[in-house]
Amino acid sequence: MVNYDVTVFTANRIAASTFNNVFIKLVGRDGESERKWLIGLRGASAFVKGATASFTVSCPASIGKLVLVELDKQRLLLFPEDSWFPDKVEVKSPEGDIYTFPIYRWITDSEVHRFRGGAALTVFADDHHLGRYSRQLELQQRKDDYRWDVYAEGLPHNMKVDDPLSLPCEVRFSFTKTTEFFFTAGTGLTELQLKGLSDCEESWTNFEDIDRVFCCKTTPISEYVQRHWKEDALFGYQYLNGVNPMLIRRCTALPQNFPVTDKMVFPHGQSSLDNEMKRGNIFLCDYKRLDGAQPNTINGKKQYLMAPLVLLQKSPDDKLMPIAIQLKQEPADDNPIFLPTDSEYDWLLAKIFVRSADFSEHQLNVHLLRTHLLAEVFAVSLLRNIPMVHPLYKLLIPHMRYTMQINFLARRTLISEDGVFTRFSASGGEGMVTILRRSLSSVTYSSLCISEDIAERGMESIPNYYYRDDGLRLWDIIHRFVKGILEFYYKNDSKVQQDSELQKWILDIFEHGFLSQECSGIPDRFTTMAELIKFVTMVIFTGSAQHAAVNSGQFDYGGWMPNTPISLKRPPPTEKGKSSEDTILSTLPDVNVTAQGMATMWLLSQQSSDFVPLGQYPEDHFSEQAPCDLIKEFQKELEVLSAAIKARNKHLKVPYTYMDPEEVENSVAI
Incomplete structure (x- = not known):
């Protein structure tokens, strides 16, 4: 007889314990053990939260190199079946080899579950018939668990799910996350309800009343925004470092529908638009995706959603200043071009209409579509097509944490028929779907890759663009990490081409995420290592850094409502000289x-208290030394970048923290 030392690690998380009987079978290249009941002196306490329990599994002879373990649990007579969350199983063979089998998932039934070792295996390298068979079984089950659904025609497909409890346990919120999320959601609105605000359908009568509501929850940046929201410098700054740093582009020729003249913007002849454009000092923001979208009706009142054009100039002191605003796309006598030289209230009202349009462009295109919906596509395709033993699964699964549930909640509570966004934003309802469809048709692969996007928008050299500076460094760090991991498993391009699971993953993304639109530039297959590395880098960057950049500052810049009105209830001015403070208050x-x-x-x-920052991997999916070393190097590089960002921010009036690796979550989890 030979003995195998088996150690079972139960996760240190709420409700991870099981009091059912646990069984294990070891499967090796030369045979397998009997199904063993893991019973010891500790009894049922062997599998409680945070426990580590050791057992011996005996075999008549060595079963060779281990291929997988089979785990199942059976309920005790008269006891209910419970859920168990084991972290991993370690096995020491008679030859002295140690095998680690990562699990990190809930086992909720009495079925047999198979788990492969921590050493990653691509499908072409998996040369054992039982190993290949277990891959097939796993993916068959996953295709049943993770089914595609269509929320609305013309939008990326999503996971079919009826309610949070119908989500597979492995992708649900933790107990901690669930409790904190709904507590925060409840208390935020309850506080306003107690003040009699959440049901009041009246207009604001003065800014002091808005201030009294605002002061119940503030941040240092939101307070700065409240003090400076009327200033042109802050208006321009938000295009670089606010929640929507994706729209602005260098202007080399004015659009034909934006007839700004030199006399308008340089009334004293101090320069010309041609000269300033040649110097690279003129920038354009065009909200054309919003044009013609059906605006909402809120509290029985028609709302207004404009599609402005905004011209900005870099000043000699490196500030980005607005110099002209046109609130509708087509020039006309009743669509004046507003200028900083206009009356205080004319100019301020024009900027308010722009900031309201920016809310819709940001929330629907930049935030919802380009991070949440795409991250869900990446995740569903991964779980349908890539088994746990695959290196891509091990690399990407930490970056998919909570994404399916947060997106389900968004569809149910934000953008559903009675959702908050649908009921209370100018672009809710019919307009929302129109804008999302237009947005998807404008998404290109290059626009999801920050260096290419920055270059295409001509934003390489404008100063004080911290989103660009931090984002480019983060992309490079992620790219080096991804390159190191993937090159360890794929030695040449032909190995990439051979990997049928990998090819199914990207094809699913192309078909279900980008609706087979070749014009997007998204590949439908990988032919080279370079293509694979770039795409996986984009997936990680999108779900972590990019999401943080467009999500984390929402209250900072939107908490003071006049800076980011989610809707406006009066039409834009058709002539100048008629606006007042009362006009603005009745428009908000x-x-x-x-x-x-x-x-x-x-x-x-x-942030949730179980927030996991970028590059931190509480679950050990990799067991080989090389990827483990690469993870440590990745973490060191992120630490260096974090320190550099903190040092820079000490000298800024408005610190840019959203892409500090310590503040970036690993996944789209909120």
Whole structure:
């Protein structure tokens, strides 16, 4: 007889314990053990939260190199079946070899579950018939668990799910995350309800009343925004480092539908638009995706959603200043071009309409579509097509944490028929789907890769663009990490081409995420290592750094409602000289709309206590030395970048923290 020393690690998380009987079978290249009941002196306490329990499995002879373990649990007579969350199983063979089998998932039934070793294996390298068979069984089950669904025609497909409890346990929120999420959601609105605000459908009568609501929840940046929101410098700064740093581009020729003249913007002849464009000092923001979208009706009142054009100039002191605003796409006598030289209230009202349009462009295109919906596509395709033993699964699964559930909640509570966004934003309802469809048709592969996007928008050299500076460094760090991991498993391009699981993953993304639109530039197969490395880098960057950049500052810049109105209830001015403070107050959203917007932005800006920062991997999916070393190097590089960002921010009036690796979550989890 030979003995195998088996150690079972139960996760140190709420409700991870099981009091059922646990069984194991070891499967090796030369044979397998009997199914063994893991019973010892500790009894049922062997599998409680945080426990480590050791057992001996005996075999008549060595079963060779281990291929997998089979685990199952059976309920005790008269006891209910429970759920168990084991972290991993370690086995020491009679030859002295140690095998690690990562699990990190809930076992909720009495079925047999098979787990492969921590050494990653591509499908072409998996040369054992039982190993290949276990891959097939796993993916068959996953295709049943993770099914595609269509939320609306023309949008990326999503996971079919009826309610959070129908999500597979492995992708649900933890107990901690669930508790904190709904507590934050509840208390944010309850506080405003107690003040009688969430049901008040009246207009604001003065800014002091808005301030009294705002002061119940603030951040240092939101307070700065409240003090400076009327200033042109902050208006321009937000295009670089606010929550929507993706729209602005260098202007080399004015659009034909934006007839700004030199006399308008340089009334004293101090320069010309041609000269300033040649110097690279003129920038354009065009909200054309919003043009013609059906605006909402809120509290029985028609709302207004404009599609402005904004011209900005880099000043000699390196500030980005707005110099012209046209609120509708087509020039006309009743569509004036507003200028900083206009009356205070004319110019301020024009900027308010722009900031309201920016809310819709940001939330629907930049935030919802380009991070949340695409991250879900990447995740569902991974879980349908890539088994746990595959190196791509091990690399990407930490970057998919909670994404399916947060997106389900968004569809149910934000963009559903009675969702907050649908009921209280100008672009909710019919307009939302129109804008999302247009946005998807404009998404290109290059626009998802930050260095290419920055170059295409001509934004390489404008100063104080911290989103660009931090994002480019983060992309490079992620790229080096991904390159190191993938090159360890794929030695040449032909290995990439041979990997049928990998090819199914990218094809599913192309078909279900980008609706087979070749014009997007998204590949439908990988032919080279370079293509694979770039795409996987983009997937990780999108779900971590990019999401943090466009999500984490929502309350900072939107908590003070006049800076980011989620809707406006009066039409834009058709002539100059008629606006006043009363005009602005009667244009801003009603009290209850403000309250709902504030509560939602507060919720979406909060970190959970089980937040996992970029590059931290509490679950050990890799066991080989090389990938483990690469993870440590990845973490060191992120630490260096974090320190550099903190040092820079000490000298900034408005620190840019959203892409500090310590503040970036591993996945789209909020």
